Amino acid sequence: MIHLRNIHVIFNRGTPLEAIALRGVNLRVVEGEFLTIIGSNGAGKSTSLNVIAGLIEPSQGEVEVDGKDITGWPIHQRARLISRVFQDPKMGTCEDLTILENFALAYGRTESRGLRFAISEEIRERTRLRLALLNLGLEKRLDDKVGLLSGGQRQAVSLLMATAGDTRVLLLDEHTAALDPKTAAFVNELTRQIVTELKLTAMMVTHSMAQALQYGDRTLMFHRGKIIFDVVGERRAAMKVLDLLDLFKRDGGEELSDDALLLG
Amino acid sequence: MSLYEFLGTIEVGFVFGLVALGAYLSFRILDFPDLTVEGSFPFGAAVAAVLIVNGGWNPWLATLAAAVAGCGAGFITAWLNVRFKILHILAGILVAISLYSINLRVMAGPNKPMLNVKTVFTTFEGMGYPSYMITPIFLGLVVFLVKLGLDLFLATGTGMAMRAAGANPAMAAANGINVGRMKLLGISLANGLTGLAGALFGQLFGAADAYMGIGVIIIGLAAVIVGMSLLPSRAIWQATLACLIGALIYRFSVALALNAEFIGLHASDVQLVTALLVAITLIVQSSRSGKFLK
Numbered sequence: 232m233i234h235l236r237n238i239h240v241i242f243n244r245g246t247p248l249e250a251i252a253l254r255g256v257n258l259r260v261v262e263g264e265f266l267t268i269i270g271s272n273g274a275g276k277s278t279s280l281n282v283i284a285g286l287i288e289p290s291q292g293e294v295e296v297d298g299k300d301i302t303g304w305p306i307h308q309r310a311r312l313i314s315r316v317f318q319d320p321k322m323g324t325c326e327d328l329t330i331l332e333n334f335a336l337a338y339g340r341t342e343s344r345g346l347r348f349a350i351s352e353e354i355r356e357r358t359r360l361r362l363a364l365l366n367l368g369l370e371k372r373l374d375d376k377v378g379l380l381s382g383g384q385r386q387a388v389s390l391l392m393a394t395a396g397d398t399r400v401l402l403l404d405e406h407t408a409a410l411d412p413k414t415a416a417f418v419n420e421l422t423r424q425i426v427t428e429l430k431l432t433a434m435m436v437t438h439s440m441a442q443a444l445q446y447g448d449r450t451l452m453f454h455r456g457k458i459i460f461d462v463v464g465e466r467r468a469a470m471k472v473l474d475l476l477d478l479f480k481r482d483g484g485e486e487l488s489d490d491a492l493l494l495g
Numbered sequence: 496m497s498l499y500e501f502l503g504t505i506e507v508g509f510v511f512g513l514v515a516l517g518a519y520l521s522f523r524i525l526d527f528p529d530l531t532v533e534g535s536f537p538f539g540a541a542v543a544a545v546l547i548v549n550g551g552w553n554p555w556l557a558t559l560a561a562a563v564a565g566c567g568a569g570f571i572t573a574w575l576n577v578r579f580k581i582l583h584i585l586a587g588i589l590v591a592i593s594l595y596s597i598n599l600r601v602m603a604g605p606n607k608p609m610l611n612v613k614t615v616f617t618t619f620e621g622m623g624y625p626s627y628m629i630t631p632i633f634l635g636l637v638v639f640l641v642k643l644g645l646d647l648f649l650a651t652g653t654g655m656a657m658r659a660a661g662a663n664p665a666m667a668a669a670n671g672i673n674v675g676r677m678k679l680l681g682i683s684l685a686n687g688l689t690g691l692a693g694a695l696f697g698q699l700f701g702a703a704d705a706y707m708g709i710g711v712i713i714i715g716l717a718a719v720i721v722g723m724s725l726l727p728s729r730a731i732w733q734a735t736l737a738c739l740i741g742a743l744i745y746r747f748s749v750a751l752a753l754n755a756e757f758i759g760l761h762a763s764d765v766q767l768v769t770a771l772l773v774a775i776t777l778i779v780q781s782s783r784s785g786k787f788l789k
Contacts, residue, residue, distance in 0.1 A: 339670065347652055
């Protein structure tokens with residue numbers, strides 16, 4: 232479903248600030264796989280996601296999604312294949328618009344927008360049914376501006392919006408990092424449910440090793456712009472956070488200094 | 496203020512209501528500070544005047560052509576910004592100053608009088624009502640229809656996409672919206688409205704003038720700022736209504752200031768009065784929200 236071939240990313244090329252973010256990343260994600268990605272800051276995990284979504288253009292390599300080479304596609308065109316949930320709850324929704332209007336925008340990702348009214352009775356009903364699944368009472372607040380919602384509610388709404396159309400790929404970039412632990416657990420559980428029910432191909436970047444093992448069915452670790460390990464199946468099922476640390480010491484060749492990865 | 500002056504103020508207020516709607520679309524909806532307006536307003540007037548006087552066009556068609564010409568000016572500004580990443584303000588200034596020269600060429604001189612020709616306003620002559628009554632009613636109707644059209648457009652799928660493109664471009668792109676295309680469309684529309692306003696203004700006063708664009712942007716903005724701070728609006732239809740009322744309030748405050756002879760202001764002080772009005776509104780606004788005290 233997703234295929235990265237020899238992706239290199241260099242920031243500020245040819246300047247004193249030149250930084251290599253990805254050095255030859257190869258990755259193949261099959262349809263329906265739920266990938267979790269960990270790594271310390273600057274390891275290249277978010278950069279990889281941004282390369283797939285089109286925010287960052289690789290200096291070398293190809294990106295393929297759903298059998299199409301999308302390397303040169305602009306972001307809005309990729310949005311027909313890929314949906315995203317951002318880390319910042321303010322980014323995933325438009326706070327000046329109502330909940331219903333936000334959903335209308337999300338439906339427009341895979342359906343034509345045109346000059347028909349964005350809001351119809353049918354869209355209202357469809358949105359009401361989807362929001363009712365959250366049990367947050369949001370289905371009664373369809374005409375409230377999204378700016379009035381809490382961070383957790385906005386993230387839950389973003390997640391529903393991202394999975395409203397018939398896109399098959401979902402990218403989650405630390406989408407629970409800005410939430411308190413209880414809300415984060417709620418959004419993570421919701422993510423698991425939706426990905427399982429809709430059989431989506433998902434890539435979730437997280438800063439917590441425990442989360443990386445708890446969710447999904449394959450885990451990658453990035454270090455200095457490369458994938459240093461990739462575990463799946465029974466081997467992964469038997470792993471604990473400490474095993475991941477051992478792997479990191481062995482393959483990364485150094486002690487882990489990022490406390491957030493250990494404690495999260 | 497006589498009845499005649501009163502109705503005249505309303506006429507001009509309605510014409511600038513169109514500019515205000517354009518400013519609302521560019522500044523508020525698209526978050527694109529568009530200064531093209533300074534050029535597209537006289538451009539609209541010049542195109543309409545030349546087509547009517549030299550081309551012998553039907554005034555309604557000439558007015559429509561002026562609106563299309565305004566769209567073209569806006570399109571170039573947005574194109575410079577979207578395609579070549581030229582700063583939006585600078586792109587607008589570039590197009591506005593080039594339009595100054597273009598207007599001189601279009602009119603083959605600094606102005607174009609429209610004397611003894613058919614204009615959209617002469618259409619209503621011979622209907623038995625005096626023109627000083629008919630004209631404000633007609634202009635009010637035009638502005639109201641444009642407002643209604645804008646309200647409806649912003650409720651469509653494309654209109655909603657435009658609102659998102661202005662409010663949160665990253666989110667808009669992630670939802671499959673071509674943000675650049677929305678800017679092209681929105682800024683074209685905004686300048687189309689300004690071109691229309693210029694064409695009507697020129698016909699109202701019987702001449703197009705290369706200098707008539709000076710200060711138009713601040714008048715449009717003044718209308719939006721004054722209107723929206725006096726009438727806080729949640730829905731789009733309330734916001735567009737606030738812009739129109741803002742345009743009227745603005746014209747009346749300027750007319751009153753200039754009429755009050757004891758203050759000693761002249762007609763040439765109009766830009767100063769405008770700038771003060773906008774500054775005072777913004778200061779009151781920020782002191783009300785508490786930011787002023789910090």
